[in-house]
């Protein structure tokens with residue numbers, strides 16, 4: 001008999017986004033992203049981290065202080081990493097599952113890559129101009145945004 005308590009597509013892809021975030025070295029905010037084709041094939045994943053070749057141990061992870069002493073000018077966002085990690089093929093009409101609503105820079109990359117839907121977990125920076133700009137660009141370009149509705153399903157993975 002077929003089991004019927006399997007996870008939904010949304011749970012599967014948001015789960016992968018949240019799992020990917022666990023790879024982040026950022027102690028304040030860990031972000032994960034999972035890009036999926038129209039027919040629910042996983043195309044790419046990413047998380048926020050320093051650019052390849054920039055040592056996680058040497059780069060700053062601070063939030064405050066002189067700009068160049070903080071993580072902000074250096075860290076590569078989860079969404080951008082997921083887009084760039086997709087080495088081959090097109091992202092046209094794809095969906096992106098993200099654990100945090102995209103900033104304006106990632107929004108531009110999402111739009112330019114052809115992604116047509118953003119499914120997000122959290123929008124904790126909704127009051128910032130960056131996120132307001134993202135929403136304006138998504139609206140103008142017809143990129144659908146949808147908040148993931150938590151199901152409260154618990155899955156234990158013993159590693």
Ligand SMILES: Nc1ccn([C@H]2C[C@H](O)[C@@H](COP(=O)(O)O)O2)c(=O)n1
Nearest residue numbers: 028029031048075077078101102103
């Ligand atoms: N949509 C986003 C927004 C932010 N990030 C990254 C960039 C930083 O590593 C971290 C935010 O740090 P905070 O200011 O909360 O200390 O999250 C991202 O990958 N995607």
Ligand SMILES: [Zn+2]
Nearest residue numbers: 077103105106
């Ligand atoms: Zn971003």
